Amino acid sequence: MLTNTEENYIKAIYHLSVDNKTVRTNAISEVMNTTPASVSDMLKKLSDKSYIYYEKYQGVSLTKKGKTEALQVVRKHRLWEVFLVEKLNFNWDEVHEIAEQLEHIQSKLLIERLDDFLDNPTSDPHGDPIPNAKGEMPVLRQVLLSELEVNGKAKVMGMKEHSPAFLQYLDKLGISIGSAVKVTDRVVFDASVELKVNDKKTMVVSHEVAKNILVSPID
Amino acid sequence: MLTNTEENYIKAIYHLSVDNKTVRTNAISEVMNTTPASVSDMLKKLSDKSYIYYEKYQGVSLTKKGKTEALQVVRKHRLWEVFLVEKLNFNWDEVHEIAEQLEHIQSKLLIERLDDFLDNPTSDPHGDPIPNAKGEMPVLRQVLLSELEVNGKAKVMGMKEHSPAFLQYLDKLGISIGSAVKVTDRVVFDASVELKVNDKKTMVVSHEVAKNILVSPID
DNA sequence: AAAGTAATTTAGAGGGATCTAAACTTAGGG
DNA sequence: CCCTAAGTTTAGATCCCTCTAAATTACTTT
Ligand SMILES: [Mn+2]
Ligand SMILES: [Mn+2]
Ligand SMILES: [Mn+2]
Ligand SMILES: [Mn+2]
Numbered sequence: 001m002l003t004n005t006e007e008n009y010i011k012a013i014y015h016l017s018v019d020n021k022t023v024r025t026n027a028i029s030e031v032m033n034t035t036p037a038s039v040s041d042m043l044k045k046l047s048d049k050s051y052i053y054y055e056k057y058q059g060v061s062l063t064k065k066g067k068t069e070a071l072q073v074v075r076k077h078r079l080w081e082v083f084l085v086e087k088l089n090f091n092w093d094e095v096h097e098i099a100e101q102l103e104h105i106q107s108k109l110l111i112e113r114l115d116d117f118l119d120n121p122t123s124d125p126h127g128d129p130i131p132n133a134k135g136e137m138p139v140l141r142q143v144l145l146s147e148l149e150v151n152g153k154a155k156v157m158g159m160k161e162h163s164p165a166f167l168q169y170l171d172k173l174g175i176s177i178g179s180a181v182k183v184t185d186r187v188v189f190d191a192s193v194e195l196k197v198n199d200k201k202t203m204v205v206s207h208e209v210a211k212n213i214l215v216s217p218i219d
Numbered sequence: 220m221l222t223n224t225e226e227n228y229i230k231a232i233y234h235l236s237v238d239n240k241t242v243r244t245n246a247i248s249e250v251m252n253t254t255p256a257s258v259s260d261m262l263k264k265l266s267d268k269s270y271i272y273y274e275k276y277q278g279v280s281l282t283k284k285g286k287t288e289a290l291q292v293v294r295k296h297r298l299w300e301v302f303l304v305e306k307l308n309f310n311w312d313e314v315h316e317i318a319e320q321l322e323h324i325q326s327k328l329l330i331e332r333l334d335d336f337l338d339n340p341t342s343d344p345h346g347d348p349i350p351n352a353k354g355e356m357p358v359l360r361q362v363l364l365s366e367l368e369v370n371g372k373a374k375v376m377g378m379k380e381h382s383p384a385f386l387q388y389l390d391k392l393g394i395s396i397g398s399a400v401k402v403t404d405r406v407v408f409d410a411s412v413e414l415k416v417n418d419k420k421t422m423v424v425s426h427e428v429a430k431n432i433l434v435s436p437i438d
Numbered sequence: 439a440a441a442g443t444a445a446t447t448t449a450g451a452g453g454g455a456t457c458t459a460a461a462c463t464t465a466g467g468g
Numbered sequence: 469c470c471c472t473a474a475g476t477t478t479a480g481a482t483c484c485c486t487c488t489a490a491a492t493t494a495c496t497t498t
Contacts, residue, residue: 005454026475034456037457038456057477106320107316109309114307222484253486256446256449256487257487260486276445276447276494
């Protein structure tokens, strides 16, 4: 049985594991808001318990066992976020903090009942895919809005950034999951993206914003 | 901000505070499954933080502040139990352990939204009253089934004991909240109660069982 | 009222999670 | 190729919660 803290570390390592690079101590300390010293302690513990592969000074990666645990926590987090938005009428920028707490509730049965109650959703309010009970997750072929070619059309599928500030900004722009977007121009100077949303509103978003919006191109 | 453990101690003290007697260290250690030594430590801490009145060797009682906290935890516990039974189709004997975890989720907004989602219930699946957001709780005039006179009629309002074993036994007997009961006889030897449930089934329950069923007499 | 017993508190310790400061390792620039 | 800066680990400490064992206090019983 993992403690809440251990679950959080494993989840952080999971989220930091892009491509097959090893995850570094400092990167973990940053997302966990702890010191590298604390991370080192925890890595030793998680390694002893076989949740991670760990070689001193070389960074870590999740074992099969660790990845399974991580995916269960991610599953719970995202299902609770769906619950909060769909059933309790929270806005998508308000749910992450509460889900950070709810994701640690221990009850297999609870999460399966919740999944059914929500009609087995496949993605959360931010467009992130929800692993199934076995920890399988559909790999979605998505591209960043910042990478879409001029005149390219696409459907908004999700957001990489989940901060309330970012999500509220999208609300203001009228961009949400499912929105149809068309890139009408790209500013050479700063890579800002000019786009049309739902065939109506035309707007310009910074490269930074465009980099955090995941879209699925329509050919 | 209280830790989960502090919340649990305060809740335990609340539940042990019947009539105006002071709550004793050993009683707390028993319901918390800890040693009296651990309780003493915690009492000192809670007293320093003004959640309880504490005089060494004399037992404790909750301050206004402590009672307010306790009632909020109780409110959350019972609302989550309603959620689990009403929305996720749990049986009433399965919800307590999960609610023990959920009651510590910190979010005022969440609990108010949950309350609305559940249509502001006034009692939980075991018949226990749910404090409102201000911590007010209706005082229900209830009596134990064991105290009902022979030929007395009553409606089952709640259970004092919440263990799965007890609740499952009631399921088997066909006794649930709202059941109409009539005491047809009382065995002098061991105070067992003979009763008729919903004008149909006649059965005998032990004094011990009857002592744990709360009823509201019908005149 | 003193003794004996039960309840309670204190002392001392350990595990979990965190920190700061110091020591160590790695890797890149001169 | 070695030296230094950045990254990482270790050492030593604190806070929280828990324990066992010992000491203290309160209550009961004679
Ligand atoms: Mn989230
Ligand atoms: Mn999300
Ligand atoms: Mn309960
Ligand atoms: Mn209950």
